[in-house]
Amino acid sequence: MVGGGIHGAGVAQAAAAAGYRTLIVERRDWGAGTSSKSSKLIHGGLRYLQQGHLGLVRESLRERDILLRIAPHLVRLNRFYIPVYRSSRYRPWQLRIGLSLYALLGGLHKAHRFATVPRHRWASLNGLDQRGLQAVFTYWDAQSDDRRLTAAVVASAAQQGADTACPATLTGGVRHSSGYSLKIRQANDIRTVETRVLVNAGGPWANQVAGCVDPQPPKASVELVRGSHLVLAPALAPHCFYLEAPGDGRAIFALPWQDQTLLGTTEVPYSGDPDAVAITAGEEDYLLESLRHYFPEYVDGPARVVERMSGLRVLPASVDRPFQRSREIEIVEAITGRSGYLALYGGKLTGYRATGEKVIAKIAACLGSRRRKADTRTLPLP
Numbered sequence: 449m450v451g452g453g454i455h456g457a458g459v460a461q462a463a464a465a466a467g468y469r470t471l472i473v474e475r476r477d478w479g480a481g482t483s484s485k486s487s488k489l490i491h492g493g494l495r496y497l498q499q500g501h502l503g504l505v506r507e508s509l510r511e512r513d514i515l516l517r518i519a520p521h522l523v524r525l526n527r528f529y530i531p532v533y534r535s536s537r538y539r540p541w542q543l544r545i546g547l548s549l550y551a552l553l554g555g556l557h558k559a560h561r562f563a564t565v566p567r568h569r570w571a572s573l574n575g576l577d578q579r580g581l582q583a584v585f586t587y588w589d590a591q592s593d594d595r596r597l598t599a600a601v602v603a604s605a606a607q608q609g610a611d612t613a614c615p616a617t618l619t620g621g622v623r624h625s626s627g628y629s630l631k632i633r634q635a636n637d638i639r640t641v642e643t644r645v646l647v648n649a650g651g652p653w654a655n656q657v658a659g660c661v662d663p664q665p666p667k668a669s670v671e672l673v674r675g676s677h678l679v680l681a682p683a684l685a686p687h688c689f690y691l692e693a694p695g696d697g698r699a700i701f702a703l704p705w706q707d708q709t710l711l712g713t714t715e716v717p718y719s720g721d722p723d724a725v726a727i728t729a730g731e732e733d734y735l736l737e738s739l740r741h742y743f744p745e746y747v748d749g750p751a752r753v754v755e756r757m758s759g760l761r762v763l764p765a766s767v768d769r770p771f772q773r774s775r776e777i778e779i780v781e782a783i784t785g786r787s788g789y790l791a792l793y794g795g796k797l798t799g800y801r802a803t804g805e806k807v808i809a810k811i812a813a814c815l816g817s818r819r820r821k822a823d824t825r826t827l828p829l830p
């Protein structure tokens with residue numbers, strides 16, 4: 449397994465739990481790539497309903513419920529508020545339909561119920577601008593600490609018997625008749641590791657990882673899209689706001705994060721070196737302007753930017769706007785006989801466990817099953 453982001457961690461955990469000998473290799477730190485730059489939501493993604501990705505939303509809500517059970521110390525529900533103004537793109541009745549569908553896909557569990565906030569309570573919503581406000585909806589979704597979640601899944605993989613190497617970098621690999629010989633650099637040492645199945649979970653670096661394997665395995669046709677967040681202090685609120693960016697109608701979030709506020713995100717096509725990704729002044733203005741539209745007194749008053757972070761989404765290449773493209777995981781495979789290569793592109797933090805199990809189903813078809821040690825649906829995360 450190459451890549452110690454959430455997907456590499458999830459596949460390593462699923463592989464070890466299914467009884468396979470497993471090694472996970474990460475060149476920087478667990479979760480140091482995209483998996484510490486996300487919005488940190490464990491959610492179905494209300495906005496994905498707009499694009500009709502019902503299957504993704506249903507699976508994500510199911511995964512959210514599993515994570516709330518197996519990792520209550522890492523994943524917790526929080527209240528979300530969605531204000532609807534006269535100028536908003538969506539009318540209150542449309543939100544009501546969307547939230548009803550979201551609740552339905554979540555299995556009508558108590559945590560999926562939504563409500564409207566009575567007008568007399570609007571004044572308590574942290575200075576939310578009430579001019580032109582028509583309705584405020586509230587519902588529940590979950591938040592996590594993406595980097596800690598990733599580290600916990602790696603620790604769980606190790607508890608199930610996986611070997612871990614970090615920092616350690618895959619620098620080359622050669623395909624032979626029964627698998628791969630991989631060169632792994634760790635400190636000043638280069639060792640060779642033999643494996644029947646190579647899983648590439650390199651995230652935005654996945655095509656670079658594929659590029660160092662001979663002969664080159666197939667690559668997915670993807671584009672990188674930068675997503676940036678600002679961290680603001682002092683905190684705006686202990687709950688979450690789901691807002692529509694007034695300029696382009698995209699969804700942005702203002703979320704409590706480590707006693708501060710996480711504001712994001714943007715979507716800007718990116719063609720540079722994934723290691724050099726960073727927020728631009730234009731993105732920062734876009735985020736602050738969007739928030740000012742709803743919370744002028746906060747943005748023009750106490751709010752100051754204390755941290756900036758950027759990550760890269762891996763999205764299918766397309767002429768559609770990034771916002772409209774699928775967030776489903778794409779698994780590229782090149783399996784011949786009893787060995788092969790699998791690469792993961794895209795996907796969501798929320799779905800890491802389901803993704804891991806999908807990859808293991810492919811590995812089982814190639815290598816045959818082993819004696820299972822644990823079930824990742826019920827295995828508590830350390």
Ligand SMILES: Cc1cc2nc3c(=O)[nH]c(=O)nc-3n(C[C@H](O)[C@H](O)[C@H](O)COP(=O)(O)OP(=O)(O)OC[C@H]3O[C@@H](n4cnc5c(N)ncnc54)[C@H](O)[C@@H]3O)c2cc1C
Binds near residue numbers: 455
């Ligand atoms: C701005 C933004 C917001 C998001 N918000 C959410 C959200 O709220 N909820 C949600 O569910 N999803 C969200 N996502 C999606 C989610 O964050 C990603 O799908 C997920 O983190 C990707 O994980 P990964 O393991 O595929 O990639 P990464 O986390 O990038 O991991 C890849 C790893 O591979 C390592 N690597 C690369 N090359 C090598 C090599 N040669 N040898 C060894 N290691 C190597 C890298 O160091 C890196 O750690 C968001 C994404 C972005 C960009």
